[in-house]
Every structure is written in structure tokens, then in C-alpha cells.
Amino acid sequence: MSEKLTQRKAWDIVLDKLTKRSLWMLHYCTGCGAIELPPTMTSRYDMERFGISAMVTPRQADILLITGYLSVKTLQRVILTYEQMQAPKYVIGFGSCTINGGMYWNSYATIKSLDQYLPVELYIAGCMPRPEAIISSFTELIDRIGRGEANSWQDYYDNYDFYKKNQEHVFGEINTYVDIKDDKVKFGI
Amino acid sequence: MINEVELMQQFQKEFPESQARIKRERRIEVLLPAGRLYEFAVRIQKKLNFQHLSAISCVDWIDDGEYELVYHFWSYELNVLVDAKIRIDRENPHFETITDLWQPAKFFERDIHEMFGVVFEGNEDLERYILTEWKGPPPMRKDFVSRDFAHRFYHYKDYEPQWLTEMQQHSSGGQDE
Numbered sequence: 001m002s003e004k005l006t007q008r009k010a011w012d013i014v015l016d017k018l019t020k021r022s023l024w025m026l027h028y029c030t031g032c033g034a035i036e037l038p039p040t041m042t043s044r045y046d047m048e049r050f051g052i053s054a055m056v057t058p059r060q061a062d063i064l065l066i067t068g069y070l071s072v073k074t075l076q077r078v079i080l081t082y083e084q085m086q087a088p089k090y091v092i093g094f095g096s097c098t099i100n101g102g103m104y105w106n107s108y109a110t111i112k113s114l115d116q117y118l119p120v121e122l123y124i125a126g127c128m129p130r131p132e133a134i135i136s137s138f139t140e141l142i143d144r145i146g147r148g149e150a151n152s153w154q155d156y157y158d159n160y161d162f163y164k165k166n167q168e169h170v171f172g173e174i175n176t177y178v179d180i181k182d183d184k185v186k187f188g189i
Numbered sequence: 190m191i192n193e194v195e196l197m198q199q200f201q202k203e204f205p206e207s208q209a210r211i212k213r214e215r216r217i218e219v220l221l222p223a224g225r226l227y228e229f230a231v232r233i234q235k236k237l238n239f240q241h242l243s244a245i246s247c248v249d250w251i252d253d254g255e256y257e258l259v260y261h262f263w264s265y266e267l268n269v270l271v272d273a274k275i276r277i278d279r280e281n282p283h284f285e286t287i288t289d290l291w292q293p294a295k296f297f298e299r300d301i302h303e304m305f306g307v308v309f310e311g312n313e314d315l316e317r318y319i320l321t322e323w324k325g326p327p328p329m330r331k332d333f334v335s336r337d338f339a340h341r342f343y344h345y346k347d348y349e350p351q352w353l354t355e356m357q358q359h360s361s362g363g364q365d366e
Binding site: 072073100101105106107108109111112113116166170171172 | 319320321322323325328333335336338339342343344345346348
């Protein structure tokens with residue numbers, strides 16, 4: 001990673017400064033965590049003052065906020081969504097369920113650790129994390145992007161076999177309509 | 190309009206091998222032999238006009254080696270809920286379908302097939318319903334241990350952070366005081 005940082009072009013640095021103040025968030029609200037987002041979005045905590053706003057489509061989103069547990073079935077939809085997003089893209093795991101299963105630690109239907117299936121940029125611990133914690137993670141993400149350190153999404157292109165293996169272990173093969181290895185070569189990621 | 194006492198007496202007369210009792214107001218429980226359930230359902234739907242099949246539920250009596258299927262029938266005219274209960278063998282669970290009487294039974298039976306492995310003969314669509322990628326045994330059976338499956342199948346890690354072990358070493362856990 002450090003090699004990549006030193007070789008970054010001047011344009012990338014400018015781009016980072018601009019990107020960090022204009023982030024679009026796609027929130028994948030499968031679990032109970034979605035209830036903390038309305039106060040974060042609206043006037044009480046107002047995440048738009050950081051330049052973050054909600055986006056309706058994955059193709060134009062930068063942040064994928066995954067709130068709460070993911071079952072095997074919803075994980076497929078998350079992966080379809082994630083692969084449609086354009087790089088750079090940042091996954092934020094929200095709540096204990098994405099870290100180690102949380103209160104669903106012994107459930108047969110939910111996955112336990114999100115970073116086995118997708119490269120996670122940030123985790124927000126807690127059950128539930130309050131809007132202050134979400135805002136704190138957003139500012140942390142903004143700082144990382146500004147420093148050019150928010151590069152975890154590249155791991156999906158570099159170690160695609162690892163993620164693919166784990167994904168196939170839980171739900172078998174699905175067609176995501178995106179060829180990650182081809183994209184890596186084509187776009188020089 | 191007949192009340193639940195008359196209804197119960199009717200059941201006892203027409204199905205002498207069944208045991209009917211009033212659980213509480215407007216709730217009747219009928220224990221039936223498995224072979225008579227379809228007949229009972231026809232009777233209750235056509236003659237007594239119970240239009241609504243609220244649900245079919247399944248109970249795993251692992252010590253008895255039996256599944257109990259509970260059919261909840263509701264009448265909008267009498268405002269009475271009838272729970273018809275039957276027992277089937279747990280090892281090779283088979284039962285006849287009632288989809289030709291109530292269409293919604295398709296989904297209830299499909300769900301029970303997925304969660305308990307009961308095969309309903311005559312129900313053509315017993316495909317996976319919720320657990321579309323499921324590889325293990327039917328998960329609602331009592332002998333299925335969810336925790337062991339989760340530890341084996343998913344990436345599970347114990348949570349023993351440094352700060353917790355340090356805290357445990359330094360403190361006596363309140364035993365000295």
C-alpha cells in the first residue's frame with residue numbers, strides 16, 4: 001500500500017480532496033440499524049454538512065453502509081450491489097452484527113463476519129451505534145480519503161479469489177454480471 | 190348461531206375417536222388421529238363454513254419421536270378458532286395435503302417442509318421457500334444445534350480482547366470484597 005501512496009499522481013491527490021467532500025451513500029438497511037439513519041440524515045444531526053447524502057442507485061454511490069445482520073440470502077444482494085458500484089467505493093459495516101454476528105452469533109442463517117465476503121473500510125461497533133458514532137465514522141472516512149489511505153476496496157480486486165471462495169462457500173455460485181478480474185486488467189486497478 | 194359448546198359436542202359425536210375440549214372462550218382444541226384430519230377439514234369447511242385457514246404449525250416432540258401438526262381454522266360467522274392437532278411419525282414424516290381445500294396451505298406446507306422436513310403428498314410445489322441456499326438439515330428440528338452449525342459453517346472467531354484479559358487479571362471479579 002505504501003508503494004501505491006508514493007507513486008500516486010498529483011491528480012489523484014486533487015481528486016481525493018474533492019471526493020472527500022462529496023460522498024454519496026447507499027444504505028443497505030436489512031436489519032434494525034436503519035432506525036438510526038433518519039436522525040443522522042435529517043436536521044438533528046444533519047450529515048449533509050459533511051457533504052454526505054443518500055443516493056438511490058449503486059452505480060453513483062461511493063459509500064455502501066450495511067446496517068445490521070446479513071442473512072445468506074441478503075448477502076447475495078449486497079454483493080450484487082457492491083460489484084455494481086464504481087471504484088473508489090467504501091463499505092462501512094454498521095453495528096455488531098457485521099463484526100462477529102452480534103446477537104445472531106449462533107444463528108444458522110446469518111453470516112458472522114462481513115470482511116470475509118467484502119473488503120470493509122470501517123466498522124462501527126455498537127448495538128445500536130448512535131448517530132454520533134455514525135457521524136464519527138464518516139469524519140474518519142473523510143480524513144482517510146483526504147490522506148489517500150482509504151484503499152481497502154482495492155483488496156477486492158487484488159484478492160478476489162479469497163472473497164469469491166468465501167462467498168461460494170455460503171451460497172454457491174451466482175452471476176453478478178461483473179467480471180472483477182477483467183475489470184482489474186482493463187482499468188488498471 | 191351455535192356456540193362453542195354445541196360445536197364441541199358435534200365434533201365429539203361425529204368423530205368419536207377424537208378428543209375435543211374448550212381451551213377458553215371461542216377456542217376449541219381437537220386431537221385427531223392422523224387419518225381423520227382430511228375428513229375433518231372437509232366437514233368443517235363445507236358444512237360449518239370455516240372459511241379461513243389461519244396457519245399450519247408444526248411442533249417437534251423429540252422425546253415422543255413425533256411431529257405434531259396444528260391446523261388453525263377460523264370462522265368469521267361463529268367467531269370461533271378450532272385447533273385441530275394430529276401426530277405423525279418423526280423419522281419418516283409424511284402427511285396428506287389439504288391444498289385442494291385451502292389454497293394458502295401451499296405456503297404453510299412448503300414452509301413446514303423446509304423447516305421440519307415433512308413431506309406433504311399431493312402438494313406439487315415443495316421447493317425451497319426462505320432458505321434458498323440451505324445445505325444443512327431442516328433447521329427447526331430439535332436435534333439441529335444451531336450454534337455448532339454456525340461455528341462449523343461460518344467464519345467464527347472468539348472475542349478475547351487484550352483489555353478484557355487484563356481486566357480479568359487485575360480484578361478479582363468482586364470476590365475479595
